[in-house]
Amino acid sequence: GAVxxxxxxxxxxxxxxxxxxxxxxxxxQATTMFWYRQFPKQSLMLMATSNEGSKxxxxxxxxxxxxxxxxxxxxLSTLTVTSAxxxxxxxxxxxxxxxxxxxxxxxxxxxxxxx
Amino acid sequence: xQEVTQIPAALSVPEGENLVLNCSFTxxxxxxxxxxxxxxGKGLTSLLLIQSSQREQTSGRLNASLDKxxxxxxxxxxxxxxxxxxxxxxxxxxxxxxKLTFGTGxxxxxxx
Numbered sequence: 345g346a347v348x349x350x351x352x353x354x355x356x357x358x359x360x361x362x363x364x365x366x367x368x369x370x371x372x373q374a375t376t377m378f379w380y381r382q383f384p385k386q387s388l389m390l391m392a393t394s395n396e397g398s399k400x401x402x403x404x405x406x407x408x409x410x411x412x413x414x415x416x417x418x419x420l421s422t423l424t425v426t427s428a429x430x431x432x433x434x435x436x437x438x439x440x441x442x443x444x445x446x447x448x449x450x451x452x453x454x455x456x457x458x459x
Numbered sequence: 460x461q462e463v464t465q466i467p468a469a470l471s472v473p474e475g476e477n478l479v480l481n482c483s484f485t486x487x488x489x490x491x492x493x494x495x496x497x498x499x500g501k502g503l504t505s506l507l508l509i510q511s512s513q514r515e516q517t518s519g520r521l522n523a524s525l526d527k528x529x530x531x532x533x534x535x536x537x538x539x540x541x542x543x544x545x546x547x548x549x550x551x552x553x554x555x556x557x558k559l560t561f562g563t564g565x566x567x568x569x570x571x
Contacts, residue, residue, distance in 0.1 A: 378558065387548060387562060387564050388548070388561045390559070435500075437503065447505065447508055449505075450505070453500075453501065453502040455500065
């Protein structure tokens with residue numbers, strides 16, 4: 345139980361385009377989902393927290409107009425990187441949680457390369 | 460602001476050795492602490508979760524301890540195997556917040 349998937353696992357896009365990453369909780373309903381990014385050989389940095397049906401809460405320094413997060417259902421959250429730039433190239437990982445007392449379950453990550 | 464540090468940053472040991480990874484955090488008002496494993500280019504695998512009221516958790520060859528008052532946790536790996544080679548991350552969840560703060564990670568290599 346508690347499986348989280350991400351799609352796609354890898355994506356290459358050109359500068360200036362937008363790319364959408366999906367995060368799904370496969371066997372549970374997630375009231376809260378989290379988006380992280382990880383640069384090579386560095387730790388995970390939280391980008392934003394999203395609760396189903398409400399606006400995401402972004403961490404300081406994360407541009408909400410550039411990284412659009414939608415948590416439209418209890419099993420799906422999406423992260424859209426708009427006007428992608430090479431500096432946005434990174435490993436993006438999502439996690440999901442059933443309720444406040446629960447632990448976070450992590451997806452396998454999405455490798456984004458912007459050329 | 461919570462800061463989480465892991466020492467050492469990298470570690471290489473021969474197969475069969477017992478080893479200890481360290482994690483320290485600056486704010487002791489935590490809800491829980493979790494240890495993860497990450498293989499290159501992959502997501503996170505949860506290893507052990509210790510609630511703030513607990514002192515340790517064990518799973519197979521892994522044992523994690525928590526000393527909240529001193530802001531420290533250790534992950535003990537017994538009889539290491541080459542398959543244990545990975546990056547190990549600890550993460551702390553604050554009592555008053557939902558988010559996890561991750562440590563800097565320890566890259567472990569177990570050699571034959």
